[in-house]
Amino acid sequence: MLTIEGLTKRYPTGDLALDNVSLTVPKGQVMALIGPSGAGKSTLIRCVNRLVEPSSGRIVLGETELTRLGDLALRRARRRMGMIFQEYALIERLTVMENVLSGRLGYVGFWRSWFRRFPLADIEEAFRLLHRVGLDHMVDKRADALSGGQRQRVGIVRALMQNPELLLVDEPTASLDPKTSRQIMRLIVELAKERGLSAIINIHDVLLAQQFAERIVGLRAGRIVFDGAPDEMTPEVLTRIYGEEDWSKTIRRDEDDESEDGGPAAATDALKVVAAQ
Amino acid sequence: MPVITKADGTRLWARRTTAGDLATWFGWLLGVALTVVCFQFISEHTIWAFVWDAPRQAADLLERSVPPRWDYANQLWKPMWDTINIATLGTLLAILIAVPTAFLAAHNTTPSRALVRPIALFVIVASRSVNSLIWALILVIIFGPGMFAGILAIGLRSIGFIGKLLYEAIEEIDPTQVEAIRATGASGAQVLAWGIVPQIAPAFAGISVFRWDINIREATVLGLVGAGGIGLQLQASIGRLAWEQVSMILLLILATVIVSEWVSARVRHAII
Structure with missing residues (x-):
């Protein structure tokens, strides 16, 4: 559904963030993108919705070649891609409801949005989604009054309000504690499944990636160095992605943490394989 | 800033080198000298009789301003x-x-x-x-x-x-x-x-x-x-x-x- 071909991004400073990346994400697939800081994960998802302009390469969403669109067509295309951010990126001084409705900005004219006269259907959908993520009682709270987990839920609902086909998720759990991180990841994956959405999730935490994603792509210095199922992750693979480190110990400690949480069997099995080596 | 390694290997640290210290003191000295010169210049161009008279003038002005003309x-x-x-x-x-x-x-x-x-x-x-x-x-x-x-x-x-x-x-x-x-x-x-x-x-x-x-x-x-x-x-x-x-x-x-x-x-x- 999303096809990236030969995507390269060189920043004006000369840094090569992405080097000839090609990738296909089928409809409904939840893909984790892992890699060290500065590997180009954020740049990659920002190139997809062109918050960052790619230097070269082709990105195709469904039938639309995103890399060729003019301003207006790009705005229309962005409606089909919901984005979720590391630091939530909510409009702090607006209420939860306003933040959620901002997901509809691409569909509503300027003056309607200025006077907050959103269509009834949008408001009903907002209430429904807020109920789904358990934030019914927070509708009129200002975004800066919420906890980290609650803010990220609002961020998720905002993205879903766009009625997207694809979710671009940038480090959704980097600012959250381990328990909330798992809840947020579970929520994102569940909602993606319910709606048949594809998702690209940038994530630092290898274990979370293994636990929740169907496919893992490893990025290092702007190149794809691994592309496979979560149970194919081995210390060798991690070394290839992140560089030399004693991975078995890291994973063993994480495994204890995981067993309390009761992660899916596949992920736990993968860990045992990793730990055994 | 300067780290000095002595013969026995112990290392000393000071905020500035000796030359830097002297330069700083000289800078301060220059500042004080400039202030004195400026004051002298201002003093030469001031009619001090008017300044010594100022408190009396101020009192006089105040006396004429009080009480304010409320009905105004x-x-x-x-x-x-x-x-x-x-x-x-x-x-x-x-x-x-x-x-x-x-x-x-x-x-x-x-x-x-x-x-x-x-x-x-x-x-x-x-x-x-x-x-x-x-x-x-x-x-x-x-x-x-x-x-x-x-x-x-x-x-x-x-x-x-x-x-x-x-x-x-x-x-x-x-x-x-x-x-x-x-x-x-x-x-x-x-x-x-x-x-x-x-x-x-x-x-x-x-x-x-x-x-x-x-x-x-x-x-x-x-x-x-x-x-x-x-x-x-x-x-x-x-x-x-x-x-x-x-x-x-x-x-x-x-x-x-x-x-x-x-x-x-x-x-x-x-x-x-």
Whole structure:
């Protein structure tokens, strides 16, 4: 559904963030993108919705070649891609409801949005989604009054309000504690499944990636160095992605943490394989 | 800064080298010497007899100003009201022009960094570099004396103040909130209204009310050059050496300024 071909991004400073990346994400697939800081994960998802302009390469969403669109067509295309951010990126001084409705900005004219006269259907959908993520009682709270987990839920609902086909998720759990991180990841994956959405999730935490994603792509210095199922992750693979480190110990400690949480069997099995080596 | 390794291998650290220490002391010495020389220069050009006489003169002036002529206040309400109007309308005029100028000047919202931004910055600097009394002086020549010149003078001076502080506020916003709004497919105007305006709203309110508060004070002297307001009465009273009227006017200005300070503090508190 999303096809990236030969995507390269060189920043004006000369840094090569992405080097000839090609990738296909089928409809409904939840893909984790892992890699060290500065590997180009954020740049990659920002190139997809062109918050960052790619230097070269082709990105195709469904039938639309995103890399060729003019301003207006790009705005229309962005409606089909919901984005979720590391630091939530909510409009702090607006209420939860306003933040959620901002997901509809691409569909509503300027003056309607200025006077907050959103269509009834949008408001009903907002209430429904807020109920789904358990934030019914927070509708009129200002975004800066919420906890980290609650803010990220609002961020998720905002993205879903766009009625997207694809979710671009940038480090959704980097600012959250381990328990909330798992809840947020579970929520994102569940909602993606319910709606048949594809998702690209940038994530630092290898274990979370293994636990929740169907496919893992490893990025290092702007190149794809691994592309496979979560149970194919081995210390060798991690070394290839992140560089030399004693991975078995890291994973063993994480495994204890995981067993309390009761992660899916596949992920736990993968860990045992990793730990055994 | 300098780390000195002694023969036995222990390392010493000092803030400056000996030469650096001497240079610093010499710098201070130079500063003191300059102050003494300057004072001598000023002293030579001062008629000290007048200065020694100052306390007596001040006491004399005070004596002639007290008590204030309370009934003169009846003639002051109208000019005082004019003064407040000059300040308020001038501030509104400035806001009207300064807000778009600030968006054109901020490097993250300007449509063109090469052309539009320098022009907007020039408007801001030009407005700031001229005192409102001088603006009034010029405008009285152009538009004739009266409130209109005063309103324009206050407005022109305030564009720079509001524009500068506002464009700095715009440049300091959190860019990820803007990114998030852009990512929804919002139009340029919507990104401005949803991503930027909520972030700068408190700064905008604070700056505007602060400037209004300053303008009340500035508007009280505009009358000196014929640009309307209570300054006209002040000048006339000083000209006729009617010191008990002058003290009445100063008291009234003081009261107005206190009220405006209170109002602006309340507004800022309510919004932030």
